[in-house]
Amino acid sequence: MSDRDDRFVEMLLTHEIAQFLYREAELLDERRYEAWLALLSDDIRYWMPMRRNVKFGEESREFTREITDINWFDEGKETLTRRVRQIETGIHWAEEPVSRIAHLVTNVQLIEAMPSAAEAREVSVKCRFLIYRNRVETETDILVGKREDLLRRDGDDWKIARRKIILDQNVLLSKNLTFFF
Amino acid sequence: MATAHVGGYRPGLVDLKTGQISREIFVNEDIYAEEQERVFARAWLYVGHESQVPNPGDFFVSGMGEESVILTRDRAGQVRVFLNSCRHRGMKVCRYDEGNTTVFTCPYHGWSYGTDGRLVGVPYFREAYHSQLDRLQWGLVEVAQTCVHKGTVWATWDKDAPPFLEYLGDFARYLDQMFDSWDGSDGGTEILGGVQKWLVPSNWKFPAENFSGDSYHNISHRSVDMVGAGPSGSGRRDMPELNLARKLHIAIPDRGHQTTAYLLPREVEVPAGYQHSPVVSDYFKKCEEARRQQRGDWGRLITLVGEVFPSMAFLARQPRTIAVWHPRGPHQTEVWRWFLVDKNAPQDVKNFLRDYYIRYSGPAGMTEQDDMENWGYAHKASRGTIARRYSYSYEQGMGTEVDNYEWEGFSLPGSVTDLTQAKSSEHNLRNLYRRWAEFMEASDWDELASWRRAQRAAAE
Numbered sequence: 251m252s253d254r255d256d257r258f259v260e261m262l263l264t265h266e267i268a269q270f271l272y273r274e275a276e277l278l279d280e281r282r283y284e285a286w287l288a289l290l291s292d293d294i295r296y297w298m299p300m301r302r303n304v305k306f307g308e309e310s311r312e313f314t315r316e317i318t319d320i321n322w323f324d325e326g327k328e329t330l331t332r333r334v335r336q337i338e339t340g341i342h343w344a345e346e347p348v349s350r351i352a353h354l355v356t357n358v359q360l361i362e363a364m365p366s367a368a369e370a371r372e373v374s375v376k377c378r379f380l381i382y383r384n385r386v387e388t389e390t391d392i393l394v395g396k397r398e399d400l401l402r403r404d405g406d407d408w409k410i411a412r413r414k415i416i417l418d419q420n421v422l423l424s425k426n427l428t429f430f431f
Numbered sequence: 432m433a434t435a436h437v438g439g440y441r442p443g444l445v446d447l448k449t450g451q452i453s454r455e456i457f458v459n460e461d462i463y464a465e466e467q468e469r470v471f472a473r474a475w476l477y478v479g480h481e482s483q484v485p486n487p488g489d490f491f492v493s494g495m496g497e498e499s500v501i502l503t504r505d506r507a508g509q510v511r512v513f514l515n516s517c518r519h520r521g522m523k524v525c526r527y528d529e530g531n532t533t534v535f536t537c538p539y540h541g542w543s544y545g546t547d548g549r550l551v552g553v554p555y556f557r558e559a560y561h562s563q564l565d566r567l568q569w570g571l572v573e574v575a576q577t578c579v580h581k582g583t584v585w586a587t588w589d590k591d592a593p594p595f596l597e598y599l600g601d602f603a604r605y606l607d608q609m610f611d612s613w614d615g616s617d618g619g620t621e622i623l624g625g626v627q628k629w630l631v632p633s634n635w636k637f638p639a640e641n642f643s644g645d646s647y648h649n650i651s652h653r654s655v656d657m658v659g660a661g662p663s664g665s666g667r668r669d670m671p672e673l674n675l676a677r678k679l680h681i682a683i684p685d686r687g688h689q690t691t692a693y694l695l696p697r698e699v700e701v702p703a704g705y706q707h708s709p710v711v712s713d714y715f716k717k718c719e720e721a722r723r724q725q726r727g728d729w730g731r732l733i734t735l736v737g738e739v740f741p742s743m744a745f746l747a748r749q750p751r752t753i754a755v756w757h758p759r760g761p762h763q764t765e766v767w768r769w770f771l772v773d774k775n776a777p778q779d780v781k782n783f784l785r786d787y788y789i790r791y792s793g794p795a796g797m798t799e800q801d802d803m804e805n806w807g808y809a810h811k812a813s814r815g816t817i818a819r820r821y822s823y824s825y826e827q828g829m830g831t832e833v834d835n836y837e838w839e840g841f842s843l844p845g846s847v848t849d850l851t852q853a854k855s856s857e858h859n860l861r862n863l864y865r866r867w868a869e870f871m872e873a874s875d876w877d878e879l880a881s882w883r884r885a886q887r888a889a890a891e
C-alpha cells in the first residue's frame with residue numbers, strides 16, 4: 251500500500267473508533283445499561299485514580315496507583331454490573347429519581363493500532379470527556395477530564411478492555427460518583 | 432435566622448429532656464461561626480497518620496476545622512503541626528498535598544520557614560527591615576498540643592485542653608480496635624496510599640451523628656443489600672455476628688465519644704466471614720482466635736462505627752476507615768477519608784480489603800452514596816424559615832441506657848444500650864449533641880473537664 255492508502259486506512263479506523271465511543275456515550279445517556287454492559291469485555295479494568303498536588307518534577311507521585319492504592323474506581327466487570335443493578339433496584343436514593351446525564355466525548359485520538367491499522371485487533375485511544383449531571387431540581391455537576399481506552403476487536407464491533415479515567419479535580423467537587431465515565 | 436439563642440444550647444436548642452434538637456444548630460450561620468470558636472478551636476482533632484510523614488522533612492497538608500495545617504516531621508524527627516499561613520500576609524506556605532522539603536517558602540513575598548516552624552528567611556532583612564525584625568516572634572503558628580496515639584496524629588489549638596488520653600477517657604479501650612491489628616497486637620495498622628477528599632452539601636453534624644451510631648437508617652442502604660457489594664456476597668455483611676452477638680451502643684457521657692459494637696458470646700465460635708475468599712476468611716478466623724487469647728473478654732468486643740468528638744469518625748471493622756468532617760460553612764462539609772489495613776496481613780488479604788473498601792466507601796462507594804444523598808437533602812429541606820421552627824426528634828430509646836452494663840460476666844465502661852431486641856436507639860446521637868451543647872456553653876476547659884471536678888470532690 252502507498253502512504254496515501256495507509257493514511258486512508260487510519261482515518262477510517264479513527265472514524266470507526268470515534269463512532270463507537272459516541273454510541274457508547276449514547277447508551278449511557280439513554281440509560282440502556284444492558285447494551286452498555288455488553289460493550290465491556292469480561293476482563294475489563296476500570297480505573298480512576300485520585301490526584302495529588304505535587305511539586306513540578308514529582309509528577310510520578312501525582313496519581314494514586316492502580317491495584318495498590320485507594321482510587322476513586324479500581325474494578326472489573328462484576329462490580330460495574332452490580333452498580334448497574336443497584337440503579338435498577340429503584341431504591342438507590344443517590345440515583346432516585348434518576349439523574350439527567352450527558353456525556354460529551356471529544357478530541358478522539360488513535361494512539362496505536364495493533365498489529366496495524368489495516369488489521370487492528372486492539373486499539374489504544376485517547377479522548378477528552380465532559381460529563382454533565384443535573385438531578386432533582388437544581389443540583390448540577392460538571393466533570394471534565396481525559397480517558398485512555400483499550401478497545402478490542404469483537405466480530406464487527408469493539409469491546410472495551412481497559413479504561414483509565416483521569417478526572418481534572420483534586421478534591422472531588424461532586425458528592426458522589428453514581429454514574430459511569 | 433435570629434432565633435438562634437432562644438433558650439441557650441442547654442436545654443433550649445438541644446433539649447435532652449424531651450429528646451428534641453432544633454434545626455437551627457445545623458443551618459444557622461451565627462451558630463456555625465460560634466461553633467468554630469467553641470468546638471473546633473478547643474477540641475482535639477485528628478490530623479493524620481504518622482506513616483504519612485516517616486522521614487525528616489516529610490509533610491502532609493491536612494485540615495483542622497476550617498484551617499489548613501501542615502503535618503510535618505522536623506529535622507529532629509519530631510512530629511509537628513503548623514497553621515498553613517504565612518505570618519507576613521497570610522498566603523499558604525504550602526500548596527502541595529504532600530512531599531519532602533527543608534523549608535516552606537511563601538510564594539508571595541518570600542518569607543521561609545524551617546520544618547520546625549522557625550522563620551529562617553526574610554528577603555531584604557538587612558535593607559528593608561534594617562535587621563530589626565524579631566524573627567523568633569514570627570515563626571509559623573503551631574498548635575498548642577500534639578499527640579501521637581498508636582500511629583495517629585492529633586492536635587488541639589487549646590493549651591488548656593486536657594492531654595489527649597484524658598480527653599478520650601474510657602473511650603480509649605474501644606478505639607484500640609481501630610488502630611491495633613485485628614489479632615490484637617498493639618498499633619499494628621498502616622494507611623493505604625491515597626486520601627479521599629470530597630464535598631458533601633450538608634452541615635458536618637449530619638455525617639457526625641450518622642457515624643456516632645445511627646443504626647436506624649436501614650432503608651438508606653437497602654439497594655446495596657439487594658445487589659450485594661459486601662465481601663461475603665449478597666445481604667448484610669455482618670449477618671453471622673448479628674445472629675449471635677449482643678448489639679450495643681456505647682457512649683461516654685462526659686467526653687462525647689460514642690460507638691456501636693458487637694459483644695460476642697464467650698463459648699460459641701463465630702462462623703467465618705468472607706467466605707468468597709478462603710485466604711481472607713482464614714486470616715480473620717486466626718486473628719479472632721489470637722485476639723480472644725490475648726485480650727480475654729475485650730477480645731470478644733468488636734467495635735463497629737463510632738465518633739471521637741467532634742469530627743473524627745471511624746469504622747473499626749472492615750471497611751476500616753477514618754473519616755474527618757471538615758466544616759466548610761454551615762451548608763457544606765469536606766470529607767477526608769483514610770483507609771487502614773493490618774500491617775502484617777498477607778498481601779492477598781490487603782488487596783481483597785482494598786477492593787472492598789473502594790466498593791463500599793466514599794463518593795464511589797455503593798453504600799455511602801446513598802448516605803450523602805440523604806444528608807444533602809435533609810439539610811436543604813431544613814433551611815427554610817418555617818422548617819426551622821420544627822425540631823428534629825431524637826426520642827428513640829430514651830431512658831433505656833444503663834451504666835455498668837454486664838453480659839456473661841464482662842462489664843463495660845460507659846453508658847450502654849443493648850439493641851439486641853430494640854434494634855435501634857438514638858442514645859449515641861443524644862450523647863454527641865449533649866457534648867456539643869456543653870462545648871457551645873462552657874467558658875473554658877475547667878468547665879468542660881467535668882470529670883476532674885468529680886475526681887477532686889472524691890479526693891476531698
